[in-house]
Amino acid sequence: MRILYVVGTRPNFVKTAPVIGALRERLPEGRHALVHTGQHYDRMMSAVFLEELGVPAPDHMLEVGSGSHAEQTARVMERLEPVLAEERPDLVVVPGDVNSTMAAAITAAKMQLPVAHIESGLRSFDRTMPEELNRIATDHLSEYLFIHSPEANDNLHAEGIPAERVHLVGNTMIDTLVALEGRFRAASAAATLGVEPGAYVLVTLHRPALVDGPLLPKTIAQLAALAREMPVVFPVHPRTRARMEVVEAEHPGLLLSEPLGYIDFLSLLADAGAVLTDSGGIQEETTFLGIPCFTLRANTERPITVTAGTNTLLGLDPTAISTIPTALSQRPAMPPEPPPLWDGHASERIADIVASSGRSG
Ligand code: UD1
Numbered sequence: 001m002r003i004l005y006v007v008g009t010r011p012n013f014v015k016t017a018p019v020i021g022a023l024r025e026r027l028p029e030g031r032h033a034l035v036h037t038g039q040h041y042d043r044m045m046s047a048v049f050l051e052e053l054g055v056p057a058p059d060h061m062l063e064v065g066s067g068s069h070a071e072q073t074a075r076v077m078e079r080l081e082p083v084l085a086e087e088r089p090d091l092v093v094v095p096g097d098v099n100s101t102m103a104a105a106i107t108a109a110k111m112q113l114p115v116a117h118i119e120s121g122l123r124s125f126d127r128t129m130p131e132e133l134n135r136i137a138t139d140h141l142s143e144y145l146f147i148h149s150p151e152a153n154d155n156l157h158a159e160g161i162p163a164e165r166v167h168l169v170g171n172t173m174i175d176t177l178v179a180l181e182g183r184f185r186a187a188s189a190a191a192t193l194g195v196e197p198g199a200y201v202l203v204t205l206h207r208p209a210l211v212d213g214p215l216l217p218k219t220i221a222q223l224a225a226l227a228r229e230m231p232v233v234f235p236v237h238p239r240t241r242a243r244m245e246v247v248e249a250e251h252p253g254l255l256l257s258e259p260l261g262y263i264d265f266l267s268l269l270a271d272a273g274a275v276l277t278d279s280g281g282i283q284e285e286t287t288f289l290g291i292p293c294f295t296l297r298a299n300t301e302r303p304i305t306v307t308a309g310t311n312t313l314l315g316l317d318p319t320a321i322s323t324i325p326t327a328l329s330q331r332p333a334m335p336p337e338p339p340p341l342w343d344g345h346a347s348e349r350i351a352d353i354v355a356s357s358g359r360s361g
Pocket of ligand 1: 009010011039040041042045066067097098099100130131206238239242280
């Protein structure tokens with residue numbers, strides 16, 4: 001069997017690495033070709049992740065870089081088509097909801113190549129988010145929809161996707177976290193930064209709705225106020241860094257850093273007193289680790305992190321940051337109880353399904 005994996009951004013690497021590992025183990029005679037679109041390209045956004053995750057060097061680098069949505073999507077499609085023609089895979093595996101994901105799914109489906117989507121079925125019901133459009137298009141073009149929470153099943157059913165394509169396998173991002181646990185627990189990134197475990201807030205912000213418009217200066221001002229109560233550690237995404245420079249945001253008291261590698265980031269996450277984010281994956285990682293998470297968004301495509309996890313939706317409202325210290329002081333101590341199948345074995349379930357379909361086909 002010939003399998004081709006298409007990745008492009010930080011979270012893609014994390015979600016796909018264990019699936020490549022499990023499928024290589026299950027199908028050692030198969031061809032496992034990795035395509036890196038180059039949507040993320042800085043060393044700290046890309047190469048560091050592949051190294052830490054033990055992913056072999058990509059077989060094809062598309063080097064699409066940054067651009068408008070149409071430019072980035074079009075470049076992936078244009079550069080992936082000849083790779084697919086050369087590799088003729090039996091299956092094209094795509095993770096998540098970024099532009100690279102959707103572009104790869106469209107290109108493969110048009111060439112009559114079956115697509116498998118990791119992290120399928122999530123919906124924010126907010127079509128102003130580029131990721132929502134990417135998810136919908138990718139799901140409707142996929143033969144295998146691998147989901148990690150029951151509501152994904154409901155979402156796909158409501159859109160008329162046949163049930164036999166949908167497989168509840170669990171969370172491959174959590175597979176990676178489990179596999180790296182020994183390393184990130186030993187990393188002591190908090191000590192390196194001079195902050196005390198359990199006593200700081202870790203912040204990540206990168207969504208256009210928050211950082212590309214007038215909310216960014218208000219958010220930074222609120223973070224500076226929070227930093228007067230507890231240390232605020234903020235590794236800054238390049239999109240956010242660029243916008244902060246444009247608006248000349250003052251950030252007194254914030255511990256800013258460049259983007260971190262995944263081991264250091266997970267170390268800081270696991271030791272945080274709380275996390276403030278607009279990321280999707282971090283809502284899941286904090287749920288698994290039992291760390292309180294405050295999400296600065298109007299909605300989430302991951303409601304299970306609110307109903308069964310540690311996540312609180314603050315709304316797209318920077319002033320809500322001021323409620324975090326009180327919310328933390330009133331929060332009862334709870335042992336983490338991850339959702340079903342967030343157990344470190346999702347990728348093996350995917351490999352079982354793919355390998356058995358390969359035999360029958
Ligand atoms: C993308 C995804 C988003 C995901 C995020 C994870 C889409 C539409 N968005 O957002 O869903 O949550 O990745 O991080 O696919 N840049 C660099 N160096 C890099 C990469 C980006 O400097 O290595 C800068 C560039 O100025 C670029 C900007 O960041 O224009 C945005 O990058 P892009 O990949 O378009 O979107 P993200 O905000 O990273």
